[in-house]
Amino acid sequence: MPKIVIDGEEIEAREGQSVLQAASEHGIDIPHFCYHPRLKVAGNCRMCLVEIEKVPKLQVACGTPVREGMVVSTSSERVIKARRAVLEFLLLQHPLDCPICDQCGECTLQDYCFRYGASRSRYNFPKQRFARLDIGPDLVRDQNRCLRCTRCIRFLRDVAGSEEFCLSERGGHAEVGPYLEKPVTSPFSMNLVEICPVGALTSKHFRFRGRPWLLQQVRTLCPGCSRGCNVIAWHDGRRILRLTPAVNEEVNREWLCNPGRLTIEREQDQLRLEEESPADAVGEAVRALGTIPGERVAVLVSGRLGNEDLYAVAKLAREVLGTRWLATVPVQSDERPFGPLDEPLPNWFIRADKTPNGRGAGEITTAGEHVEAAELARAIKAGEVSALLAFAANPLEELAAEELGEALGKLDLLLAAATHANGFTEMARLVLPLSGPFENEGSYTNEAGRVQRLRQVLPAAGDRRPAWQLAQQLAVGLGAPGWNFASAAQVMAELATKVDAFAGIASDDLGDGGVLLGATGEQAAVETGDSHARVDTDDAH
Amino acid sequence: MTEKVITARFDKPDSHLLSSYVADGGYQALRRALGMEPAEIIEVVKASGLRGRGGAGFPAGVKWSFVPKDVDKPVYLCINADEGEPGTFKDRAIMERDPHALIEGGIIAARAIGAHLAFIYVRGEFREPIRRLNQALAEARQQGFLGRNILDSGFDLEMWVHPGAGAYVCGEETALIESNEGHRGMPRLKPPFPAQVGLFGGPTVVNNVETLANVPHIINRGAEWFAALGCEKNGGTKLFGVSGHVKHPGLYELPMGTSLFEIIFEHCGGIREGHELKAVIPGGSSTPVLKPDEIDVNMDFDSLAKAGSMLGSGAIIVMDETTCIPRVAARLARFYAHESCGQCTPCRQGVPWISRLLERLEAGRGKPGDLDLVLDICDNIQGNTVCPLGDACAMPVRAMIQKFRDEFEQHITQGRCRLGPVPSPWPERSATA
Numbered sequence: 005m006p007k008i009v010i011d012g013e014e015i016e017a018r019e020g021q022s023v024l025q026a027a028s029e030h031g032i033d034i035p036h037f038c039y040h041p042r043l044k045v046a047g048n049c050r051m052c053l054v055e056i057e058k059v060p061k062l063q064v065a066c067g068t069p070v071r072e073g074m075v076v077s078t079s080s081e082r083v084i085k086a087r088r089a090v091l092e093f094l095l096l097q098h099p100l101d102c103p104i105c106d107q108c109g110e111c112t113l114q115d116y117c118f119r120y121g122a123s124r125s126r127y128n129f130p131k132q133r134f135a136r137l138d139i140g141p142d143l144v145r146d147q148n149r150c151l152r153c154t155r156c157i158r159f160l161r162d163v164a165g166s167e168e169f170c171l172s173e174r175g176g177h178a179e180v181g182p183y184l185e186k187p188v189t190s191p192f193s194m195n196l197v198e199i200c201p202v203g204a205l206t207s208k209h210f211r212f213r214g215r216p217w218l219l220q221q222v223r224t225l226c227p228g229c230s231r232g233c234n235v236i237a238w239h240d241g242r243r244i245l246r247l248t249p250a251v252n253e254e255v256n257r258e259w260l261c262n263p264g265r266l267t268i269e270r271e272q273d274q275l276r277l278e279e280e281s282p283a284d285a286v287g288e289a290v291r292a293l294g295t296i297p298g299e300r301v302a303v304l305v306s307g308r309l310g311n312e313d314l315y316a317v318a319k320l321a322r323e324v325l326g327t328r329w330l331a332t333v334p335v336q337s338d339e340r341p342f343g344p345l346d347e348p349l350p351n352w353f354i355r356a357d358k359t360p361n362g363r364g365a366g367e368i369t370t371a372g373e374h375v376e377a378a379e380l381a382r383a384i385k386a387g388e389v390s391a392l393l394a395f396a397a398n399p400l401e402e403l404a405a406e407e408l409g410e411a412l413g414k415l416d417l418l419l420a421a422a423t424h425a426n427g428f429t430e431m432a433r434l435v436l437p438l439s440g441p442f443e444n445e446g447s448y449t450n451e452a453g454r455v456q457r458l459r460q461v462l463p464a465a466g467d468r469r470p471a472w473q474l475a476q477q478l479a480v481g482l483g484a485p486g487w488n489f490a491s492a493a494q495v496m497a498e499l500a501t502k503v504d505a506f507a508g509i510a511s512d513d514l515g516d517g518g519v520l521l522g523a524t525g526e527q528a529a530v531e532t533g534d535s536h537a538r539v540d541t542d543d544a545h
Numbered sequence: 546m547t548e549k550v551i552t553a554r555f556d557k558p559d560s561h562l563l564s565s566y567v568a569d570g571g572y573q574a575l576r577r578a579l580g581m582e583p584a585e586i587i588e589v590v591k592a593s594g595l596r597g598r599g600g601a602g603f604p605a606g607v608k609w610s611f612v613p614k615d616v617d618k619p620v621y622l623c624i625n626a627d628e629g630e631p632g633t634f635k636d637r638a639i640m641e642r643d644p645h646a647l648i649e650g651g652i653i654a655a656r657a658i659g660a661h662l663a664f665i666y667v668r669g670e671f672r673e674p675i676r677r678l679n680q681a682l683a684e685a686r687q688q689g690f691l692g693r694n695i696l697d698s699g700f701d702l703e704m705w706v707h708p709g710a711g712a713y714v715c716g717e718e719t720a721l722i723e724s725n726e727g728h729r730g731m732p733r734l735k736p737p738f739p740a741q742v743g744l745f746g747g748p749t750v751v752n753n754v755e756t757l758a759n760v761p762h763i764i765n766r767g768a769e770w771f772a773a774l775g776c777e778k779n780g781g782t783k784l785f786g787v788s789g790h791v792k793h794p795g796l797y798e799l800p801m802g803t804s805l806f807e808i809i810f811e812h813c814g815g816i817r818e819g820h821e822l823k824a825v826i827p828g829g830s831s832t833p834v835l836k837p838d839e840i841d842v843n844m845d846f847d848s849l850a851k852a853g854s855m856l857g858s859g860a861i862i863v864m865d866e867t868t869c870i871p872r873v874a875a876r877l878a879r880f881y882a883h884e885s886c887g888q889c890t891p892c893r894q895g896v897p898w899i900s901r902l903l904e905r906l907e908a909g910r911g912k913p914g915d916l917d918l919v920l921d922i923c924d925n926i927q928g929n930t931v932c933p934l935g936d937a938c939a940m941p942v943r944a945m946i947q948k949f950r951d952e953f954e955q956h957i958t959q960g961r962c963r964l965g966p967v968p969s970p971w972p973e974r975s976a977t978a
Contacts, residue, residue, distance in 0.1 A: 045734065046734065047734035047889075047931060048734075048888045048889045048890070048931060049889070049890055050889055050890045050891055050929055050930070050931075051890075053929060060928075061928040061929075062928060062929055064734070067734045067736075068736075069736070085925070086925065086929050089891065089895075089925030089929070090890050090891065090929075092925075093890045093891055093893075093894035093895055093898075093925070094890055094894065096894050096898060097894070126918055127898065128912075129898075129901050151890070152887065152888070152890075152893065170729075171729065171731075171887065171888070173887065174712070174883075174884075174885065174886060174887050175882055175883060175884070175885035175886065175887045175892075175893055175896070175897060176882065176885070176887065176893055176894065176896075176897040177887070178886075178887025178888075178893060
């Protein structure tokens with residue numbers, strides 16, 4: 005444990021750390037652009053130059069390992085001059101049009117110029133301008149704003165495993181961009197929006213739609229696949245405008261894939277079921293179910309539902325309807341290990357199972373009487389059931405049984421509880437709209453068995469409601485006693501006592517890190533947050 | 546008449562062929578070195594006072610001793626033949642006239658550091674040296690001086706020529722290593738230093754051509770003999786490439802520590818007829834300029850450092866009174882702006898800025914304050930970059946402004962050069978074109 009002194013403060017650093025890492029762990033901010041705690045050190049921006057006693061030249065804090073007895077100054081006259089010089093150099097060719105730059109408010113260069121820079125430029129030549137280059141459907145590259153810190157190059161090459169960016173040309177003409185000007189294909193390319201410290205790489209999907217300081221942030225989960233990446237949903241009170249990754253070391257570190265980021269488009273699009281048809285669909289569903297013997301009603305669920313929804317629907321099937329025909333749609337299995345994230349595999353951390361709670365669906369349906377999906381399909385075709393209630397599931401596609409459509413057409417009752425219109429909602433007699441993942445409180449269990457908190461970002465519009473509420477309305481309508489859940493948390497409280505795998509889990513204990521199934525409450529809560537110290541400018545992303 | 550070491554064989558017919566080299570006693574040093582322990586070779590070279598001839602003047606034996614013993618990675622030798630410093634033309638002569646001296650020195654160095662693979666990284670424009678080196682390597686391989694079990698010593702070494710692709714910065718040792726690996730030639734961040742992590746991750750020594758060409762002579766004739774050729778702490782002779790306004794420009798081999806005055810006025814015959822000395826760049830374009838009253842200086846690493854300049858590569862550029870110093874400064878800055886790799890901020894942004902300011906000034910459109918601005922930019926670049934390329938621009942430009950400030954100011958105040966307009970390097974264009 006080498007002891008070093010930074011700005012007069014003695015700190016205990018760890019062996020092998022750089023001066024910058026040691027400083028930031030102790031709350032001393034050394035400004036930097038090219039350094040990123042999860043990328044290889046480049047040392048090219050020269051912003052983190054510090055003075056070290058007995059070393060004649062200033063040294064980059066990011067690339068200088070700590071040594072016992074080292075005395076470092078981050079604010080000597082020489083350091084301040086060098087830092088201002090680096091900012092001046094970076095601004096020579098950088099446009100001074102922050103108000104029309106989409107990075108404004110989240111720009112490291114902007115922040116540092118306020119903090120350390122001079123307010124006047126000594127450069128009186130025309131600024132250099134680079135040609136526009138379209139690099140694909142997700143990103144806008146503005147080379148004029150680029151600092152050549154090469155974070156993007158290093159992220160794609162060393163972290164995401166797709167070497168698509170490079171430094172080309174030389175000296176002041178040096179450009180950062182895709183090889184041979186090809187569009188970027190990595191499904192992780194949108195991480196570059198946060199990786200880039202300035203507005204050189206911005207999101208085509210978010211650009212000019214909202215100013216970050218006017219948006220509200222809610223930490224929740226990505227519904228895109230079974231990894232369960234933690235996200236920040238940024239909304240303006242009416243719409244979610246972007247998803248950005250939230251740190252969870254066990255799940256997604258601080259990355260988020262492009263399809264995950266774009267789940268907000270599907271969840272908020274025109275095909276979303278907005279209203280009930282007919283006016284009293286729940287009442288009609290209750291009346292229809294009253295005419296069919298409960299044991300001849302089949303219930304199909306999927307991992308698109310939260311743990312609480314699944315429990316309530318399973319309870320409806322088993323205790324109210326008294327049917328054995330409860331099934332969950334099959335989960336797409338993934339042969340690649342779930343983690344760790346260190347070795348980029350093809351598609352890296354994107355999982356094959358595209359439902360966020362396939363694991364939870366499996367755990368909850370198999371905890372009591374149930375059938376396999378194939379068995380249910382057989383029963384439908386054999387006429388052994390008279391009604392099918394599908395919750396966030398499309399039996400036409402997800403039961404993967406041939407000629408099922410015709411068999412379904414012969415049933416007495418088809419009820420679709422869904423967020424979006426699909427082939428099955430078209431043919432179902434009753435369609436009940438469900439609220440989506442960004443409108444619900446609850447939890448998902450990811451593929452590794454981590455139960456994580458889903459938070460409501462925006463309230464559901466119209467009659468859209470979570471599936472647990474719908475199940476309760478049906479149960480109450482059918483005259484079942486004892487259904488009085490007031491919140492998803494209350495459903496979870498009962499779930500934890502009824503399904504062994506969830507024993508000891510409570511909504512309020514999930515925190516930001518989630519809890520592993522089978523782990524007892526206290527040990528299971530995971531520290532998330534930023535275990536590696538970060539400067540506040542990075543946190544803004 | 547001083548003793549010639551490196552250039553002794555230069556004027557012999559077919560000096561580049563193995564037969565001629567062996568007839569002059571070539572590869573005897575190798576036989577001797579193969580009978581020595583590596584540590585013994587290093588001690589001899591240390592004692593000789595041989596310092597790196599590429600410019601930095603680091604003691605060669607000490608550099609070799611930095612290679613860690615018992616590493617599990619292969620050790621490499623890179624021979625820096627990327628002679629690119631403007632004004633320098635010494636390594637090319639060695640490779641063309643006496644390539645076997647370089648190869649023999651390289652084999653001995655490889656033996657000393659435990660390398661079994663060596664690369665000669667040659668500047669891509671050096672077509673003829675590359676041809677001769679390849680020819681010489683083929684000869685050496687055929688005679689068993691390279692390959693497996695060299696001269697039955699049990700020591701294996703392969704040596705290859707790796708031509709560069711035209712970047713000045715690849716003469717910087719870590720950029721050379723990157724380029725040698727097949728990457729874009731950009732200097733690496735240090736630490737780690739090449740002696741620990743170099744080519745392909747293995748410990749690597751990078752030595753200049755002239756440095757290694759001295760090694761066989763040191764092994765043959767002893768460290769004391771070599772040290773006595775030069776001056777204190779600067780063993781041996783040095784190749785000086787003298788260019789510019791002297792009567793007899795050319796390549797001169799003289800003892801380390803020969804005075805600059807003597808080189809210009811005795812060996813090179815003085816300034817061309819009817820002109821007088823105005824300025825001398827003593828060690829290649831990146832070294833600070835000297836005025837006529839400063840040339841009574843000994844040409845060795847320490848004396849020049851004391852005089853505020855550097856021995857560098859020993860490329861002496863002599864300028865008489867017809868030279869416009871601002872024009873020289875602008876031209877140099879443009880060269881360094883062109884050659885900056887673009888990796889780090891101060892060099893990428895600062896050097897082109899200096900270049901534009903100096904070109905504007907030289908064209909008579911300079912503004913008051915420009916000179917102090919240039920000096921401040923030099924200050925902001927120097928020492929703050931990944932590699933010394935930024936310094937290589939800042940140092941000579943600063944020295945020129947400090948020593949010839951009147952001339953720069955005269956360009957600003959009078960809006961033109963006292964020496965008349967710049968002759969255009971391009972053919973005249975007709976007005977209608």
